[in-house]
Amino acid sequence: MHKRKSIMLLSVIMTIALAGCSGGNNSAKSPATASPGTETAEALADGKIVSSPLTLTYFVEMSGSPAPGVKSLNDMAAYQETEKKTGIHIDFKHPAGGQEKNQFNLLMSSGDYPDVIQWGWNDYPGGGVGAMNNGVIIPLNDYIDKFAPNLSKLLADNPAIKKEISTDDGRIFAFPFLRSDPYLRTYFGLGVRQDWLDKLNLQMPTTIDEWHNVLTAFKEGDPNGNGKADEIPLLIRKDTMLNFSNVFLNAWGTSGRFNLKDGKVLYGPVQPEYKQFLQTMRTWYVEGLIDRDYAGTDDKQKDAKWTGELLGSSEMAVGGGIGKYTNAMKAKNPDFNLVGAPYPTLVKGDKPVLGQLEPIFNSVGAAITKNNKHVEETVKWLDYKYGEEGSMLFNFGIEGKSYEMKDGFPTYTDEIMKNPDGLSFATALGRYAVPFGGPLVQDKRYQEQNASLPQQKDALNTWMNVENSNWLPPLSFTNDESARLAAIMTDITTFRDEMFDKFVMGAEPIDNFDSFVKTIEGMGLQEALEIQQAAYERYLKR
Template identity: 80%
Template sequence: MKYTSKRTRSALVAAAALTVVLSACSSGSNGNGGEAPASPQQSAAAETPADGKIVSAPLTLTDFVQMSGNPAPGMKTFNDMAAYQETEKLTGIHIDFQHPTVGQEKNQFNLLMSSGEYPDIIEWGWNDYPGGGVGAMNAGVIIPLNDYIDKYAPNLSKLLADNPDIRKEISTDDGRIYAFPFLRSDPYLRTYQGIGIRKDWLDAVGLPVPSTIDEWHTVLQAFKDKDPNGNGKADEIPLLIAKDTLLNFSNVFLNAWGITGRFNLQDGKVVFGPTQPQYKQFLQTMHSWYEEGLIDRDYAGTDAKQKDAKWTSDVLGASELAVGGGIGKYTTAMTAKNPNFNLVGAPYPTLNKGDKPVLGQREPIFNGVGAAITKDNKHVVETVKWLDFKYGEQGHMLFNFGIEGKSYEMVDGYPKYTDEVMKNPDGLAFATAVGKYAVPFGGPFVQDKRYQEQNASLPQQKDALNTWMDVNNDDLLPPLTLTNEESARLAAIMTDVNTYRDEMFDKFVMGAEPLDNFDKFVKTIQGMGIQEALDIEQTAYDRYLKR
């Protein structure tokens, strides 16, 4: 197999200039600066076998990790994936994968945590654990990895040495590292959602892609009144809004007012968007659009399948979309049905023409997802070496692209996915087809920009990504890790607050609740303890700034 070290090193070095936010606060830390407590269960370092494998005798490790919701046909575990099969040949280590049932991942993770008996490795989004990775270490579930990484993980060690910003972001406030991280080291990988709009409809009504709230109003009115789908019926749905996506309803249009539907920063201080005066202005706009018939009357009850049907029935003009599962999905689905179908990404709107959009969708370089080693692991050194393999050249190529000659070919130094992936003869979608060979969507390795360049290969997708990335996100709040106590209290407050916020959003937009009652809405949220939640977020953010 051939691998390209130059491009891999370039992808890793590029991460040095980026900033990401992961704050972690230690509660009851052992204060050992990352040194793992001694345990007779931990294996001593062994000499590397002459054949280059990690172990000289067969070794099996257990790994709790989620599988994709749409695995390739015949794939029951990751052991059926070519990247893992090749990794086993190269390292000598077999993995007994424990995959939670799709749709039951969190419940089964919680059951695993409550059992007190753990597999060797747990790959998880540790921000969901009470107190984050710090909480899991302090609870004795997983172990600090600093010393092991320094001694037995040369690939990750070099990456962290070359990119101190990344080391800072994957470390806790007291310097501990709790997981081998999934890293998005290129900005191109960190934005993948935004607003999609029918460009062919815009052409039909003679309007450009809107960039301000006022322009959106003009466009939506034209979509409603001028029969842009040309069927002679008034069946167009100008806009579908949603509240239950990663973007949330707030980041699609509310960003124009400089706030989100959650916590964000203003002048360096944490605020809760729905209690700000600007939120009332946003609600007034949404209510007006709804009353004018510009927003889907059934937006609140529209699920994913119904959304698919509205797009592919040629009646929907705009909605929030992902670049792959939205623009790519619907463009491909409509190719034969309507060759004129042209779905493009629109910029996040502003209030004033010429202003730079703010507060779009952007993932951090490290979002807390990583592979942790549990306290029950009896082969820590070998596990560290196995995990570190993915950060080297061979592992990087395997897990981003799969097998050279099968799932990709090197073309002028560029790993180009084959037709087996891009034009699958069995009609498999890209994510499913590539999943037979690799798992570029996530895992303990550095994601490669060249994967996304091919995943989002349509001109409309490439343009959408560039458009959605052109946002000033300085006031996005970093993902913060809280102490166990803070996490429990914040969850208790925000569960009620978010439920009430969503209920009242629908009532305000649909007119069931007059906007004259907005002050009452704010006071109700204040009575639910939002100031305490703000104090918790501000304290965690202040800790992050002091790191």
């Protein structure tokens, strides 16, 4: 009897153990059926994700100025190393330069999606929410929980980041590009010729009135020393003035788009402060302080004006402005000194209200499409970039080639910092790594070297000294809200842009501002404000 009982008890224990093992195997699989050739990470001792070759298709833009020989991201060392590490090959689909938006739209309408699409999803109707609701891409929460330990830990340790990348209903639609460090979120502002200020015995301007005095002196004082009245005191690109950081409009505490005031969403161009801003720009234009060709100046023309010693000030990025022009002028004019100027205020000593502040997540991310048959493997492959090894690889490249560790700091080599072929920092680094976009966490140590000049470091600290509490965070809209908002704001934005030029150039008197406001209100502004306010209140409840 005792012997039989022992045998029965052993049988029960074995049955329970086998059932437990079966349940454990099931829980290790993705919500979808695991693909043939897929094994758990523990099973692949070499660290590979797959035990047999796997190719995934991936739609993504190339960087603006790829290095010679880099025709695809597969030519980049970071992706080559990732393929060796994971066993997964990527078939990159790059849209033609200048045709990115058109080719993305064609891809969306075709229904024939690649496995992964990396995009700024705010450009899709309804954003990432719309793309999920339309069945283009899939929600990733369950997959991240099961198969993305690096991103899972990041989100668990940083609730603010999880809030930013989630929709109002808690879904995550992409592996995000993240600028989590405040140092990385500001990179744009006003640049001014410090050597011109010094030559004319001028102090750095901090208020609108002081800027008027400085611009007048630039116009009349011949700071470039050629004996001609050819100086252009200020160039502000129209698209920047209206849509980006509004480097002067911010002095009035508003913007050219939607922003917050006391928790309420407002549209800047219909506020009384916007009229005061327009009047100031009109005065400066009449006095010849603003470039007469501001509305039609492109990047190449702007570059020519800076390197031609014609410009005294303009809006610019820390790398593509201060860094680019300083390096370009080293040999031509050793005295050339371009520095960052504070965002202006109306009252001396006040802290600027609004500057340029990139969100932690700007909607750029890698989303997995409904057509992907290898979701588990794709998630693991994308998650690699959020771990220590992948992060180093995609922020700094290959140790011994693109960077070296010096006292624990990943220091870019001379091939990157002083490229013998004359390549810019970003282009030279683009052979090895891509820390300026894509699914990863941008490393602060990248920007500290990208902005390595004293003028660049000082500019970043100057531009960061802004309140910035009245910017709207990235919001999520329903499909219906997105459609209505697009329909309303397309007309409003077109009218705003047309009238801006008319007001500044004098074709429309500033006294007609009230009529301008009524026209915008008649285009459905109130409904747009209600949509924005509702989305903002949902954001607060995330």
